[in-house]
Amino acid sequence: MADRRPVVGLTPDVGETLARPARPALPQYELKQAYVEAVLSAGGLPVVLPYSDDEDAALQAVALCDAVVVTGGAFDIPPEAYGAHAHRMIGRLKPGRTRFEQRVLRAALEARKPVLGVCGGMQLLAVEVGGTLWQDIREQVPGAADHEQKIDPRQPGHSARVVSGTQLARIVGVDIVQVSSTHHQAVRDAGPAVVSAIAPDGVIEAIELPDRFALGVQWHPELMPGAEHLALYRALVDAARAPVR
């Protein structure tokens, strides 16, 4: 038999089925196939993590995983999570999803499992370690570009400079990455996390914890062509293979 693939837990979104006459919409998990394909291509075995109000269920689910990806979505993290009041441009919240992803992320960090936070997942990683967010880039960051690109998210929206000496720099192996940009919020203060990529307008595009594999990227590497993007998933799976540090 082939080598065991490291198990990579993915956090799904919650949507609902299409309502029809006499058939009400039912909640359903949603997950872009690109996450699954990226993990498979990187040599991992993707599994969908279940929502539960039971803290212990999250712990046990994460315990079955060798690594975790906190995925992004079209929603904002409640500002109370980082001690802020809601700005008027705050977007849609999904408090149930945020609670679920906080449980998963906390359990993964506690167990020192490798973590990749994508888009909103990066923002949650920043908040989890004590950082803060810009609630709306256009309103709050003077001179910033529009980070909600109007083109196919599989195409780059802008570039980002990779900070030398970071784990990200080692992984992608280039100084400049072309990244997709589908976010209206951004990390404001990364807290104890290291900033590892920055857009030309100064917006933080990647962070990492210095002492372990816990990386966040503001773009969607699973959607982007280019070896430097799949390299992030490969690095996650490789870290998942190593014994827990």
Ligand code: MN
């Ligand atoms: Mn961006």
